[in-house]
Every structure is written in C-alpha cells, then in structure tokens.
Amino acid sequence: MKKLVSLFLCLALLLSCAAFASAEEDVITLDVIICQYGPNTQDWFLGTGMDGSSFVEKFEAANPGIKLNLEVVSWNDVYTVVSTRISDHNAPDILNIDVFADYANEGLLLPVSDWCPEDLYADFFPSFIEQSRIGDTVWAVPDLASARALYYNVDILNEVGVEVPTTWAELEDVAQQIIDFYDGEIYPWGLDMTTDEGQAAFAYYTWGNGGGFVDAEGNWALNSDENVEAIEFAIGLVNKGYTNPSPATQTRYDLQDMFGAGKLAMVIGPNSIPSYMAQKGYTGINYATAGIPANAGKTSSSVGVMDRVMAFRDDSYPDQAKRNEAIGKFAKFFYDPANYVGWVSMEDFLPAVNSAVAELVAQNPSFEAWLNVLDSAQFYPTTKAEWADVKIGSINAEQQALIGGNVRELLDALQAQITGK
Amino acid sequence: MDAIHYRRWWTPYLWLLPSVLLMLIFVVFPIGIVFRLSFSEISRAGVVGGFVGLDNFIAAVREAAFPTVMWNTLIWVVSVVGLSTLIGFVVALVLNSEFHGRKLARSIVVFPWATSLVVQASIWNYIIKAEYGNLNSLLLNTGLISHAVNWRSSYQVEFIWECGVGIFVTIPFVAFTVLAGLQSIDGAYYEAATVDGAGFWKKLRHVTLPLVRPSLTISTVLNIIYVFNSFPIIYTITKGAPAHKTDTMVTYLYMLAFYEQQKGPATAMSMIGFILLCVVAGLYMAATMRKEAQ
Numbered sequence: 066m067k068k069l070v071s072l073f074l075c076l077a078l079l080l081s082c083a084a085f086a087s088a089e090e091d092v093i094t095l096d097v098i099i100c101q102y103g104p105n106t107q108d109w110f111l112g113t114g115m116d117g118s119s120f121v122e123k124f125e126a127a128n129p130g131i132k133l134n135l136e137v138v139s140w141n142d143v144y145t146v147v148s149t150r151i152s153d154h155n156a157p158d159i160l161n162i163d164v165f166a167d168y169a170n171e172g173l174l175l176p177v178s179d180w181c182p183e184d185l186y187a188d189f190f191p192s193f194i195e196q197s198r199i200g201d202t203v204w205a206v207p208d209l210a211s212a213r214a215l216y217y218n219v220d221i222l223n224e225v226g227v228e229v230p231t232t233w234a235e236l237e238d239v240a241q242q243i244i245d246f247y248d249g250e251i252y253p254w255g256l257d258m259t260t261d262e263g264q265a266a267f268a269y270y271t272w273g274n275g276g277g278f279v280d281a282e283g284n285w286a287l288n289s290d291e292n293v294e295a296i297e298f299a300i301g302l303v304n305k306g307y308t309n310p311s312p313a314t315q316t317r318y319d320l321q322d323m324f325g326a327g328k329l330a331m332v333i334g335p336n337s338i339p340s341y342m343a344q345k346g347y348t349g350i351n352y353a354t355a356g357i358p359a360n361a362g363k364t365s366s367s368v369g370v371m372d373r374v375m376a377f378r379d380d381s382y383p384d385q386a387k388r389n390e391a392i393g394k395f396a397k398f399f400y401d402p403a404n405y406v407g408w409v410s411m412e413d414f415l416p417a418v419n420s421a422v423a424e425l426v427a428q429n430p431s432f433e434a435w436l437n438v439l440d441s442a443q444f445y446p447t448t449k450a451e452w453a454d455v456k457i458g459s460i461n462a463e464q465q466a467l468i469g470g471n472v473r474e475l476l477d478a479l480q481a482q483i484t485g486k
Numbered sequence: 487m488d489a490i491h492y493r494r495w496w497t498p499y500l501w502l503l504p505s506v507l508l509m510l511i512f513v514v515f516p517i518g519i520v521f522r523l524s525f526s527e528i529s530r531a532g533v534v535g536g537f538v539g540l541d542n543f544i545a546a547v548r549e550a551a552f553p554t555v556m557w558n559t560l561i562w563v564v565s566v567v568g569l570s571t572l573i574g575f576v577v578a579l580v581l582n583s584e585f586h587g588r589k590l591a592r593s594i595v596v597f598p599w600a601t602s603l604v605v606q607a608s609i610w611n612y613i614i615k616a617e618y619g620n621l622n623s624l625l626l627n628t629g630l631i632s633h634a635v636n637w638r639s640s641y642q643v644e645f646i647w648e649c650g651v652g653i654f655v656t657i658p659f660v661a662f663t664v665l666a667g668l669q670s671i672d673g674a675y676y677e678a679a680t681v682d683g684a685g686f687w688k689k690l691r692h693v694t695l696p697l698v699r700p701s702l703t704i705s706t707v708l709n710i711i712y713v714f715n716s717f718p719i720i721y722t723i724t725k726g727a728p729a730h731k732t733d734t735m736v737t738y739l740y741m742l743a744f745y746e747q748q749k750g751p752a753t754a755m756s757m758i759g760f761i762l763l764c765v766v767a768g769l770y771m772a773a774t775m776r777k778e779a780q
Binding site for chain 2: 144145147148149150151152167168171173248249250252258259260309310311313314323326328453457461464465467468
C-alpha cells in the first residue's frame with residue numbers, strides 16, 4: 066500500500082512539474098542591459114523611482130507573458146560585460162549602449178524592421194535613425210541624446226570686462242586677459258583629452274575649422290589640413306597656459322567640478338550640466354551658455370551625442386516571431402510618452418521621439434533651445450566600422466601631441482592606420 | 487589497524503582538497519582559458535574565432551606603446567621593490583629597537599598597508615591636485631609658496647609620483663616581514679658580537695643581514711609579484727595617460743582588453759607578463775636559496 070501511495074505521489078509531482086513547464090513555455094524572458102546614465106537609472110528601472118514602482122514591474126504587469134531580466138550596468142563596465150557575454154554565447158536580447166557597428170558587422174543584431182512596430186519607428190527623429198543605418202538596414206534606434214555648448218562663468222567674464230568669445234582669436238584674447246587679471250589663479254578654458262571623452266575635443270576643434278572625421282563623401286579624412294590646424298590650435302591653448310593643467314588626465318567631470326568651484330571660466334559641456342551642478346551643490350556660480358567658438362570664417366557646430374537600443378539575434382529561440390513581438394512590446398512601452406518623458410527628464414537628456422517633445426517643453430522651456438541646438442548638431446560617424454579605432458586613435462594622437470608630438474605626422478599615421486594606406 | 491592506516495593515508499589530501507579545488511577553479515582554469523584565447527582570434531564585439539598561431543603575440547609586441555610599457559614596468563618594479571625594501575628594512579630596524587611609544591609607532595606604520603590601494607591612490611590624487619590639492623593648500627597656508635604649484639607638470643613627474651605612492655604603500659609590508667625576522671634573532675648573537683668588539687655596522691652586516699635574509703627573500707619575491715601586478719595606483723592616478731606613457735604592463739593590458747577592445751593582443755600580453763613574472767621570481771628565489779645553502 067505504501068508503495069502504491071509513493072508511486073501515486075511521484076506521478077502527481079511529475080504531472081504538476083509538466084503543467085508548470087507548459088505554463089512556463091508561454092512566458093518569454095528577455096535579457097535586457099541598460100546603461101547607468103546617472104544616480105536615478107537603477108531606481109527607475111528596478112527600484113521605486115517610477116511613481117513608487119519600477120519599470121520592470123510596470124512592464125510585466127502591462128505585458129503578461131513577458132518577463133524582464135533587466136540589468137543596469139555602469140558605462141565603465143558595459144563594453145566588457147557585453148563582449149564577455151557574446152564570447153560565452155549569452156548575448157542579451159536587448160542592449161542599450163552607444164556603439165552598434167561592430168555588433169551589426171558581426172551579424173549579431175536583428176534589423177530594427179524585424180522588431181520595431183511601424184508607428185513607433187515613424188515617431189523617431191529621422192535624422193537620428195539615419196545615424197544607425199548601414200547600407201539599407203537600420204540596426205538600432207536612438208534612446209536619447211545630448212548636445213554640447215559652451216558654458217561660461219558670467220561673473221568672471223564681467224569682472225575681467227570681456228565678452229564671451231565666438232572665434233578662436235577671440236578665445237585666445239579672452240583667455241590671456243583672464244590669466245592677466247587673476248594672475249593665473251583661474252583657468253580660462255577647459256580641455257578634456259582623456260581616454261574618457263577625448264574624441265569630443267577632436268570634434269569640437271576640427272568641426273569648428275571646417276574639418277572633421279570624414280569628408281563630404283563620408284570617407285575618413287583624419288589628416289586634412291583643417292584638422293591639423295585645429296588640433297595644433299587646441300594644443301597651442303595648452304602650451305600657452307590657457308587651459309586646465311593636465312588635459313590628458315582631467316576628465317569632463319573634473320572640468321565640471323572646477324567650473325562649479327569657480328576655478329574654470331569656460332568649458333564645453335552637455336545640456337545636463339545644470340542638474341550636475343545642482344546635484345553637486347555648486348549653487349553659487351552664475352553661468353550661461355553660448356555657441357562653441359569656431360575659427361574665423363568657419364561655422365560653429367554643436368556636437369550631438371546619441372545612445373541606442375538594439376536587439377540581438379538568438380537563433381536558438383524556437384518562435385522568432387514571438388520573440389520579435391516581445392522585443393517590440395518592450396520598445397513600445399519604453400517609448401510610451403507616459404513612461405519615456407519621465408525617463409528622459411529625470412537624467413536631463415534630450416528625447417529621440419517626437420511624441421515626447423511637447424510634454425518635455427511644457428515641463429522645461431529651456432528644452433526647446435536645446436532641441437534646436439541638437440537639430441544643427443553634428444554626430445560622430447558611428448555607422449562606420451572603423452569608428453571604434455578612430456575614436457581611440459584620435460585620443461591617442463591628441464595625447465601624443467600634448468607631449469610634443471608633431472600633429473601632422475600623428476594624424477597622417479592615424480589616417481594610414483585606419484584606411485590602410 | 488588497516489582502516490586507521492588508510493585514513494591516515496588520505497587525510498592530508500582531504501584537508502588539501504578545498505584549497506586545491508579553489509586553486510584549480512580560480513587560478514589554473516582561468517590561466518588555461520587565457521592561454522587558449524591568446525592563440526585565438528577574438529573580434530572586437532567578443533566573438534571568439536579560430537586558432538591564429540602567434541598572431542596575437544606578434545600584434546602585442548608590435549604595438550607602438552610596447553617598448554615604453556616594458557621600460558615603465560621595469561622602472562616601476564625595480565624602484566618600488568628596491569626602495570620599499572631598503573626603507574622598509576630601516577623602518578623595521580627602528581621598530582625593533584627599544585623606545586617609548588614603540589607600539590604606537592608600529593600601528594601607525596601599518597596604516598598605509600591596511601588601507602585599500604584604490605583609496606590610497608585616490609587620496610594621493612587629491613593631495614597633488616594643482617587646483618585644490620591638500621599639498622598646495624598646506625604650502626600656501628604656511629606661506630612656503632605664494633602660487634599654487636602644478637605637481638603634475640609632465641608625465642615623467644606623474645610617473646615618479648606613482649612610483650612614490652607605490653613605495654609608500656609597500657614599506658609597511660617589508661617592514662613587518664623583516665621585523666618578524668628580526669624578532670626571531672637570538673640576542674646571544676649580538677652579545678657575542680659585542681664581546682668580539684663589533685660595532686653597529688659590523689653587527690648589521692655579519693649578524694642581522696644573514697639571519698634576516700629568509701624574511702627578506704620572502705618579502706622581495708612576494709613584492710615583485712604584487713608590484714608587477716599592481717593596478718589601482720596607476721589606473722587611479724593617470725590611467726596610463728598620456729598615450730600609454732605612464733602605463734605598466736598590467737594597466738596597459740587592461741586598457742588593451744577593455745578600452746581598446748583588442749582582446750587577442752591583450753591575452754597574449756597577459757601570457758607574456760605571466761611567463762616573465764614566473765621567470766623573474768623563480769630566478770630570484772633560486773639565486774637567494776643558493777646563497778642560503780652556501
């Protein structure tokens with residue numbers, strides 16, 4: 066009798082497991098990696114930062130049958146985390162990061178058309194979508210953007226009696242006057258040529274001199290005359306003592322701290338600087354924004370920075386259509402203005418979809434001016450496969466130039482390395 | 487009786503098993519993986535391809551920064567290990583002598599060692615900051631300087647600072663290893679030497695040094711390994727900038743792997759470092775052991 070009961074219990078256990086498994090089969094779990102943009106990202110996605118709840122909880126409640134295994138990863142670690150997971154054949158389903166060309170060229174990504182609902186696709190700013198197109202295929206969608214402008218300490222400039230510079234010549238003149246007035250106690254100009262974001266400095270100066278990473282045809286033109294002149298100008302600012310003392314090791318955040326402490330008169334920074342200053346308690350600084358100075362006769366250009374959301378292939382998943390649909394639902398929920406507006410404004414970024422603009426502008430009128438800046442901004446050539454090498458190479462060239470390297474030779478070498486010529 | 491004998495036979499191995507397993511899982515196995523990867527093609531995105539022979543090693547050695555990095559590594563290891571051993575030895579001698587407040591002095595000396603390296607490096611980074619660093623504040627407030635000094639005026643100076651921080655945090659380790667050795671020396675040797683008319687220097691040379699040599703050997707071999715593999719100081723202060731001029735092998739291979747995403751050459755570089763370390767530490771141990779045997 067005992068044996069019979071045991072057998073019955075075992076069968077019941079097996080059947081319940083089977084039932085559980087079949088119920089589990091209807092549930093799809095998406096692995097999602099989100100980059101940590103600021104102190105609130107983690108709380109918004111996983112804590113209580115989204116009206117007392119989290120993005121994951123709200124999404125799962127609104128989309129039964131889809132579970133999110135969402136991880137917030139710092140920018141310092143995300144490239145390593147992703148490449149390690151790819152090496153282990155365990156790529157995430159959805160990834161939020163800045164680069165995409167390497168993943169696309171390796172055949173690891175799903176085209177956006179496979180998973181993005183049409184109405185959502187139409188909502189993205191078209192110029193942003195173009196930044197993720199290689200050939201005829203769009204591989205990622207933008208999640209947010211930021212734009213750069215010149216921030217200047219109004220009190221310092223007023224005290225010295227100078228106007229905010231618009232050209233390079235004016236910049237040198239203003240810098241010299243600040244040095245003379247404060248006897249070198251205040252750095253006139255902030256320069257970041259670190260491995261953190263030195264490529265931005267390359268963009269600020271080369272774009273302000275009619276040069277840039279690529280020529281009009283989109284081919285690499287790293288050693289153009291304009292670029293050589295621009296980088297020589299930037300290095301000249303350091304050599305003349307107009308900048309922070311260690312541009313190779315002082316990051317944008319160091320510069321923002323110096324600016325907040327009143328030690329730095331002018332710095333190029335993102336639209337999120339006001340909230341950075343508020344968070345850090347730099348309340349006594351009277352500052353304003355202006356266009357980034359350009360060489361005489363050249364157009365000033367803002368630098369737009371954009372991050373992306375992309376979906377990885379998983380050929381082992383049995384029902385691809387269902388997986389694509391689940392990824393689409395994630396995107397739809399994320400970009401829904403009811404959720405997205407909170408996300409973008411929380412970390413002080415600029416939106417990537419039209420449907421969020423009206424509400425964001427209503428919340429903060431300064432957004433409109435920044436959206437206009439973004440409209441005229443240039444972006445890094447991230448669609449080109451060599452971009453990752455160009456980014457590192459341009460920073461390396463800057464740092465070599467800082468220690469006395471010849472800019473022409475350095476940029477010639479970089480161009481040769483990238484183009485193989 | 488047989489059962490007891492049997493148990494005795496495997497008991498030591500049983501006790502060793504956890505540490506052997508730990509070593510296998512966390513040391514030997516990863517070394518094996520890196521060894522395999524160093525002969526494989528690894529794409530920037532992280533896709534591991536096929537066998538490429540010595541390509542990764544050739545690429546690593548041909549990198550423009552390679553000679554600078556090797557030279558820096560040599561300076562870093564020799565200066566930090568050499569000077570910290572010298573100063574640590576002197577500190578140990580002082581701490582071994584009788585004086586008022588010796589216990590307090592011993593606990594103060596151990597502080598730099600008891601603090602995390604990242605914390606130490608970050609603190610030094612703040613101390614030498616030109617804008618609002620403590621060193622400048624101190625010197626300005628005491629009137630020793632009238633203008634803030636840029637303590638990081640060139641990458642050579644920055645590298646010297648890094649070596650200095652390395653020496654500062656390594657001294658306690660040497661001092662305490664040597665101190666342990668000094669305390670085990672029988673006082674009778676010194677008494678005998680005094681009777682024979684030996685002064686301080688003679689006692690140091692003919693009694694202290696030979697008897698403390700085993701402790702010095704241990705501290706030097708461990709130091710070579712620790713200092714060669716030390717990452718936080720350089721990464722926190724300069725991140726190897728500008729253009730790898732302040733990188734040592736470990737920080738360089740980290741940047742190669744996780745910043746430049748050149749995982750193939752980076753794994754090759756870490757194999758080169760591993761072999762180099764085995765050879766140097768092995769040679770040093772062999773040389774000192776031979777001397778001891780003599």
